[in-house]
Amino acid sequence: MTQSWSGGYVADIAYIEGFYIQQSPVRMALACLLGGVAAEMPAPDDEACYLELGCGVGVGALLIAASNPAWKIIAVDYNPAHIAIANGLAHAARIDNIQFLEADVVELAEGAAGTALPMADFVSMHGMWSWVSPEVRAAIxxxxxxxxxxxxLVHLSYNALPAWQGGFGLQRLIYETGRRSGGRSDAQAEAGLALARDLRAVEANYLAESTLSRELIDNIHTVSREYLGHEYMNAHWAPAFHADVVAAMAGAKLDWVASANPLENFPELTLKPEQRAVMDRYTDPIMRELIKDMCLQRHLRHDVYVRGARRLRNADRDAAIERLAITPVISPGELQTTLHVPAGTAEMSPALKGLMEAAMRGPTTIGALRALDPTHSNPAELVSVLVGTHQCQVAPYLGVAQPDGAHRLNRVLGGRIKSVVDARSSGLACAPLSTGLTVPPLLQFIAARLLDGESVDNAPSWIATLCGDVLPEKHDKIREVMHLAIEQRIPVLKQLQIIPG
Known part of the structure; x- marks a missing residue:
């Protein structure tokens, strides 16, 4: 692992590409409303500024830039390889409202480059807080x-305690073994994992008894080598308690508001009744979150902060939520009304199930849905279930035309998919959503082909293109998945203007 300039942070391999909806301004604004804090989305032609620290290869920032061409997007990363990849994608798609900046956050916080940055309306940091040194956290x-x-509004995700406490020994074992083995960070992580497996086989106490360590070792084959290197080979790896991060953010006059994962804001869906009874002894929100974290296996927190919270009365919060426009991002036949949540299986009430079914008919507002059944009195619960289960998204700009830049970026992203086993998980830019739509690589591929003027009649040739490295006996399954995607998701993409109607 090269440390001459990286300061102990993994920089010899690029991080995995990904799009995380929690980073989008529209999801941050929703979290604020759920937390009883006023938040407005900029209009499509407003000069808003979005800043991402630790942007990786920049796909999330690009999706937001392409979806909001009047905004200024600035994405920062310490690794020049990440910035080179990101600039290549931006150039290929001709996205000109984004700036990728290779920078050390410590130098940025203290130097002329940081002074030159515009004031930000939105900031996002995904995972970075857990992987950098105390000096860098202070600079953030x-x-x-x-x-x-x-x-x-500021989004901050990080490895959370106490959920990660059972993984401290495993991470240190992987790190110390790996850095003695030589090679790239991903190879070092695998060397450490090999030792961890051997120690678990001989019932090493902290690997055999720790539920988290057992799960990590058993499931490690499902994650990429790049993730392994970045997660386990950072010298300053440090999960954190929510209360400690809240205290740190107070130094920037930032107040914690809520989780960017809507369902996590509802104890009824995350805690057992007995656990809720204990939590309800306290009104302090930080204490309540600590109790929640003691009860949940929440390894990654997605928290939203605000600089200057404008607290809303319940009636005003409900009215603001009712004005939210939402749109389905799945087909009606895919609707799930039985939810698997930390507290167990939650079957939606008949009233809520009826409103969920109504939401599948097309774009609407939370208020219009509630008008169908006035007995459902909780608009926050309704929008959280629809959005938190990834069956609908808030759509602040319904009716706004998809920009040419969004089409170009979607063609670039989808054009890179060469195999059905491509592991990249990304999205498609969507102006009506003001962000990206999370989709599997197969749907990216299909969207790009349709944007290039092809027809779904070309599906047989698409399958041939994508199945070059797939065993022949599995082609029928791929064909089935392809036709299902065309049948169920193409109408959704047309509704969202991602592809022509």
Whole structure:
């Protein structure tokens, strides 16, 4: 692992590509409303500024830039390989409202480059907080204090405690073994994992008894080598308690509001009744979150902060939620009304199930749905179930035309898919959603082909293209998946203007 300039952070391999909806401004704004704090989305032609720290190869930032061409997007990463890849994608799609900046956050917080940054309306950091040194975390707070406007929203995800406490020994074992083995960070992580497996086989106490360590070792084959290197080979790997991160963010005058995962804001769906009874002894939100984290296996928190919280009365919050426009992102036949949540299996009530079915008919508002059944009195629960189960998304710009840049980016992203086993998980830019739509690589491929003027009649040739490295006996399954995607998801993409109607 090269440390001459990386300061102990993994920089010899690029991080995995991904799009995380929690990073989008529209999801941050929804979290604020669920937390009883006012938040407005900029209009499509407003000059808003979005800043991402630790952007990786930049796909998430690009999707937001392409979906909001009037905004200024600035994406920062320490690894020049990440910035080179990101700039290549931006150039190929001709996205000109985004700037990728190779920078050390410590230098950025203290130097002229940081001073030159515009004030941000939205900031996102995915995973970075857990992987950098205390010096860098302090610089993050300093930069946020200097570069967030009053009312700005900040998304911060990180490895959370106590969920990760059973993984401390495993991470240290992998790290110490790996750095002695030589090679790239991904190879080092695999060397450490090999030792961890051997120790578990001989019933090493902290690997055999730790539920988390057992699960990580058993499921490690399902994650990429790039993720393994970045997760386990960072010298400053440090999961954190929510209360400690809240205290750190206070240094930038940022107040914690809620989770960017809507369902996590509802104890009824995350905790057992007996656990809720204990939590209800407290009104302090930080204490309530600590109790929640003690009860849940929440390894990654997605928290939203605001600089200058404008607290809403319940009636005003409900009215703001009712004005939210939503749109289905699955077909009606895919609707799930039985939810698998941390507290167990939750079967939706007949009233809520009816409103969920109504939401599948097309774009609407939360208020219009509630008008169908006035007995359902909780608009926050309704929008959280629809959005939190990934069956609908908030769509602040319904009716806004898809920009040419969004079409170009979607063609670039989909054009890179060469195999049905491509592991990249990304999205498609969508102006009505003001962000990306999370889709599997197969749907990216189909969208790109349709945007290039092809027809679904070409599906047989698409299958041949994607199955070059797939065993012949599995082609029928691929053909079935392809036709299902065309039948169920193409109408959704047309509704969202991602492909021509």
């Amino acid at each position: 707070v300093k930069l946020l204090a200097a570069k967030t406007r009053p009312g700005a």
